[in-house]
Amino acid sequence: MIGHIIKKLNDxxxxxxxxxxxxxxxxxxxxxxSRVFGKAVHxxxxxxxxxxxxxxxxxxxxxxxxxxxxxxxxxxxxxxGRARKLSEVxxxxxxxxIIALAFYASFKSAxxxxxxxxxxxxxxxxxxxxxxxxxxxxxSLYLVQLxxxxxxxxxxxxx
Amino acid sequence: MISPTLAGFLGILVLLLxxxxxxxxxxxxxxxxxLGITTLVGIESALxxxxxxxxxxxASPTYSALPLFILMxxxxxxxxxxxxxxxxxxxxxxxxxxxxxxxxTFGCAVFGAVSGSSLATAALFxxxxxxxxxxxKYDMSFSMGSIAAxxxxxxxxxxxxxxxxxxxxxxxxxxxxxxxxxxxxxxxALSFSLFIxxxxxxxxxxxxxxxxxxxxxxxxxxxxxxxxxxxxGVAFLSAVVLGGIYTGALTPNEAGAVxxxxxxxxxxxxxxIRSISVIRKALREAALNTSMILLIMVAALFFxxxxxxxxxxxxxxxVITGTSLPRVVILGGILIIWFLLGMIMIPTGIMAxxxxxxxxxxxxxxxxxxxxxxxxxxxxEIAAITPPVGLNVYALKGVAGKDVSLDMAFKGVWPFVCCxxxxxxxxxxxxxxxxxxxxxxxx
Numbered sequence: 001m002i003g004h005i006i007k008k009l010n011d012x013x014x015x016x017x018x019x020x021x022x023x024x025x026x027x028x029x030x031x032x033x034s035r036v037f038g039k040a041v042h043x044x045x046x047x048x049x050x051x052x053x054x055x056x057x058x059x060x061x062x063x064x065x066x067x068x069x070x071x072x073x074x075x076x077x078x079x080x081g082r083a084r085k086l087s088e089v090x091x092x093x094x095x096x097x098i099i100a101l102a103f104y105a106s107f108k109s110a111x112x113x114x115x116x117x118x119x120x121x122x123x124x125x126x127x128x129x130x131x132x133x134x135x136x137x138x139x140s141l142y143l144v145q146l147x148x149x150x151x152x153x154x155x156x157x158x159x
Numbered sequence: 160m161i162s163p164t165l166a167g168f169l170g171i172l173v174l175l176l177x178x179x180x181x182x183x184x185x186x187x188x189x190x191x192x193x194l195g196i197t198t199l200v201g202i203e204s205a206l207x208x209x210x211x212x213x214x215x216x217x218a219s220p221t222y223s224a225l226p227l228f229i230l231m232x233x234x235x236x237x238x239x240x241x242x243x244x245x246x247x248x249x250x251x252x253x254x255x256x257x258x259x260x261x262x263x264t265f266g267c268a269v270f271g272a273v274s275g276s277s278l279a280t281a282a283l284f285x286x287x288x289x290x291x292x293x294x295x296k297y298d299m300s301f302s303m304g305s306i307a308a309x310x311x312x313x314x315x316x317x318x319x320x321x322x323x324x325x326x327x328x329x330x331x332x333x334x335x336x337x338x339x340x341x342x343x344x345x346x347x348a349l350s351f352s353l354f355i356x357x358x359x360x361x362x363x364x365x366x367x368x369x370x371x372x373x374x375x376x377x378x379x380x381x382x383x384x385x386x387x388x389x390x391x392g393v394a395f396l397s398a399v400v401l402g403g404i405y406t407g408a409l410t411p412n413e414a415g416a417v418x419x420x421x422x423x424x425x426x427x428x429x430x431x432i433r434s435i436s437v438i439r440k441a442l443r444e445a446a447l448n449t450s451m452i453l454l455i456m457v458a459a460l461f462f463x464x465x466x467x468x469x470x471x472x473x474x475x476x477x478v479i480t481g482t483s484l485p486r487v488v489i490l491g492g493i494l495i496i497w498f499l500l501g502m503i504m505i506p507t508g509i510m511a512x513x514x515x516x517x518x519x520x521x522x523x524x525x526x527x528x529x530x531x532x533x534x535x536x537x538x539x540e541i542a543a544i545t546p547p548v549g550l551n552v553y554a555l556k557g558v559a560g561k562d563v564s565l566d567m568a569f570k571g572v573w574p575f576v577c578c579x580x581x582x583x584x585x586x587x588x589x590x591x592x593x594x595x596x597x598x599x600x601x602x
Contacts, residue, residue, distance in 0.1 A: 018442025021226045021449060028223065028416035032409060045220050053218050055226060056457075059450030062443075069183045069451060070505055072548060076181035087181065094177070095186045098193060101206070102213060109210030132214050139213075 006148055013141060014062035020055035024048045043124035050131040057138025064145040092150040099146060103139040110136050163199055167471030170195040184508045188458035195465035216457040220412060224333055226449040227415030228318040231422050232274035233441040238426030241283045243389050244269040250386035256359035257366040260305040261352045263288045268348040271313035272397035275320035277543050281310025281551040285558040298365040299563050304571025307551040309351060311540035316344035317401060321539050324507050325532045328514045333411035334404045335597035339529050342592050350578045392425050452507060459511025472516045479520050486524040493517050501542025533593040537583045544572040
């Protein structure tokens, strides 16, 4: 049941991530056209950067679910049975604390931005904290997926 | 308390161990970077650095080019641009010895002009051409080698994701790097094709001649025109993107956006992208690739901050440039390290690990940064096909079926690696091959 909910959430965020890239596409085309017609609109590129940040972090959990994060698999491919399982568990025991720290650090950074009203120093003073919140959300989902994968490995019988 | 430089050395050592162990690359960079910065400046500062890098590491318009060109490649793949490129080229090369292999080489080169991923190109062309090669009884080792190597052309021919990654790490112009890759890409495709023709001439069993059913014989002018017409979509898309960048009408980011929109529009108009589910699939694919690559970039950036704090790059740079070794020997050493790392790691990871150290040395030695980018991408092409971690070969094996072994595929790539090394020697001896087009842009 929980696994199903996590999967659904991952599907939604991955799709959202894709639509955010499409948003960047339309924003930049609009920006190029507005420049051509001599009526440049300020803040378009900045909004595009926010969408970029969100798209990167919201896609992480689906990547983890599909095990598509890159790694050197050469030595791992020689392992079998319990050795393989142990190696996988070690990988997750290294990944979970550092991603948990990343989550904590990004949360602190987002909170700081919110409290201080941190904004872009450009032509349009857009507040930064909404973009930073997407980092926190993306990393929290990534962390949940890492924990879920670890649980699956621990409860799996040896191949 | 250990010295910062020693901490930097130990950090690299631990990183290599973790990479070899098979821990996710981004996790490796984050972990070692965090432990290293904590050792040097304390945990509070490390946490602060961490939080800031996670956001500001990618909160820059420069990074937008990457997902947009990935999206353009996804739309182009869904829009059957690869099939059309292959069909068009194959019609033109029918009659030549090993025509299917030559068609795969130039097909990959043409498709490389709309897709920046060598992995996707190799897999896609494997899916299209391998069944044909099996049907005409081509030698599988030779065929797999030619497709895997040709897939690498997408890394050199713009728009290339590797050039964007290099540009981000070194603060170079994406547009100039794109232009610098054009001639080396074409030269590599030509060298592959010449090699295929000669090899098949001397050993016809590699590619039995059975495909001379071309209608070119009946009416050459009309048929050639029809063949070229098949490729109009790819030609138009690459003209919009590269022409836009070359003339300065579009920034690389805008070119990526316009390119993705045009690829989507053409797919819709021609009916190849028929439903919202196809668009959603392309979007999801682009999103996952973007997340995967950019997470490594953020992590690598965090790690490079640790290296900067350790002052290790400055130390190594001073030691190496302080020696009386000729600069070509130092360059050779760097390239050999890259080649060896390329056998076990992916190019983005190697760039992240080595550029903070090697790039300042290369600049201090007086080499051109754009030219060095081309050499690095050429080495990445080679890395993509050399064992044990030749990603293109793995991708190709994934679509090749059970009757083709990985060993067979790796055996077939070595002659093409020799072609690659020959072209790289040319690029080193004659930097103008890479620098001529970017030079014209600057005028």
